Amino acid sequence: MKASRTFKISSNTYSFLYRLLDIATIVGSFWLALAIYGITSHDNYLIAMLITLVVYLYTAEFFEIYRTWRVNQFQQMVLTTWAALIVAFLSLILSLFLVKQTSDFSRVTIAIWFSQAFVLMFSWRYLNHKWKVTRRKLGFNLQKMAIIGATERGEKLFNEVAKHNELGYDFVGFYDDRDESRTYNNLTIMGNIDQAVDEARDGKVDVLFIALPSIAEQRLLDIILKLGDTTVDVHIVPDLVMSGLMHARIDHIGQVDTLSVFESPYLGAKNWIKRLEDIIVSLLIILLIAPLLLAIAVGIKLTSKGPVLFKQRRYGLRGEEIQVWKFRSMTVMEDNDKVIQATRNDARITPFGGFLRRTSLDELPQFFNVLAGHMSVVGPRPHAVAHNEEYRGQVQYYMLRHQVKPGITGWAQISGWRGETDTLEKMEKRIEFDLQYIRHWTVFFDIKIIFLTIFKGFVNKNAY
Known part of the structure; x- marks a missing residue:
């Protein structure tokens, strides 16, 4: 069988x-x-x-x-x-x-x-x-529900139930073995966990949500075994450890079930859809901005000495090293083990280069990176290799942003986390938004980001 x-x-x-x-x-x-x-x-x-x-x-x-x-x-x-x-x-x-x-x-x-x-x-x-x-x-077909575990996830679940009547839940209360002084936000407790099991057995609760930490594995098993003697519906609410996973997707290896922890969102045909999107969008944009590219190149040659384009090493998909193209905006061509980020009134930035950086026009050659397959139109912005090495040990899940190709624009950038990351908190927020993008990627999400970039993503007070 x-x-x-x-x-x-x-x-x-x-x-x-x-x-x-x-x-x-x-x-x-x-x-x-x-x-x-x-x-x-x-x-x-x-x-x-x-x-x-x-x-x-x-x-x-x-x-x-x-x-x-x-x-x-x-x-x-x-x-x-x-x-x-x-x-x-x-x-x-x-x-x-x-x-x-x-x-x-x-x-x-x-x-x-x-x-x-x-x-x-x-x-x-x-x-x-x-x-x-x-x-x-109107109160039709409501189910009485309770939550085991007066935890942060338990409170978030309760707030969602309170906001959405269409879920059809009539909340009974929280059940926890701890007293109220030790629970999250001092949540009101209806009783201990054994009382919750008794309520379920007596038919006073229809649905039970278990919001205990996943590390309490034996405790979870004991509760589930007790609830096996009832007819109540039981759901486990993932805690912060489980909900922090990149993609909690069920997969199968033969007859063994597995739960993916970290993986790219572009599975199967989605990879081809993303690539087709990149080719079409980048080609259209390159055709539209060709005269602008030429004008910028002439402007760079007339205002400062040096090449028009600047190539910098970045990490691409799976952490592989790529060369990213930009219009040169500085008097120096830094690409060493230690790269100093541009700051306000940075003396290395040329006058014309400052304009290019503030308006993001220095990023336009990266559409050729997209066409070549090294980057995407939308994705986490690529950081210099030196910055990657600096932050990968300081920011949790930092390298997961390389599960996808880096992008010319991204969710973090249009959400205000662009420019100099002079504090660890700023980099953490940027990574937080990058991972949000990867978790929730769809073609429509990309279209939304492109649309928002057109209207508010080019000029930014943090870009200099």
Whole structure:
């Protein structure tokens, strides 16, 4: 007999129903579009509908649309669904173009079909979301929940439950073996852990969340064994050690389950998607800024002696050393074991170089690094090798930023953590935002960062 999996990926409880609703939306919109425009269906149209449906379902699975979404991610869920729909229709149009069948189809009908599906995909999700929120607020189908462990994670969980009525939880209280003076923020305790087990056994609690430190392994096992004699739903809330992992993703090696701790977010096809994004964006930008690149090069030659470009050693993907290109903005070409960061009114910066640095124009040659595959448009900014060696032993998880390619712009930079890191705290904040980006990477996150960079990322008070 094949061994069952220890873990399984969380999916939406109603994922099968949601798939059926999406299928009904695409098929129903198709027939309605034909009726509106007075088209008599034939085999070509049916094949087109099947192509669109198959591509949408495949893309939806790839984007994990039917997984469990957090309660504050409704907007992202809708955007992801729309993206899958756009991919499906673009694939249809491309297929028709390649087989030279576009003349056999009504463009207006396809436009009506897409528009209706676009609106209906949002509409049923919005109504479902509002229905859940409303019925929870009215007190229907509430579950009594309690938290074992008056810890920081326990308090955060309680705050989330208090904020989101649509979760459907009626909070009973905290249970902990410690007295209130020893708990996090002196949280009010309803009783000890054995009392929580008794409440569960008596049916007074429906759901129990265990928010104890993971180091208390034996204590956790004892509690779980006791709860095995009840019918209560039990969940373990990861503590700060577990929640600090880069990607707590379940994987399988044969019949053995593993939990990933540190790994790149670009798994499988996502690596190709990220690379395609980099090639398209960098090519477009290089074509657009070619005259500007030439003008800057002339400006550098006219205002100071030395080469136009400055190459500096940086760490790239997996910590491999790369050469990063920049417009020269200083009178020196430092790339030693000890690199002194630029400071305000730094005498090494040329007048024209100061303008380039303040406006980030000195970074523009790095789009050629992106095209060559050494960098990405969006990612953690590359630090000089000397700075990497200095900080990797001082900042926790520092080197994890090299799980992805360095970027021209990044989440830390547009969030205000750009420029000189003259204190350890500043570098820690930069790394914190870099790791946030890696944990939550999506194509839409990249687009958001690029958009914000255009409007507020070029000029910064900390850049000099």
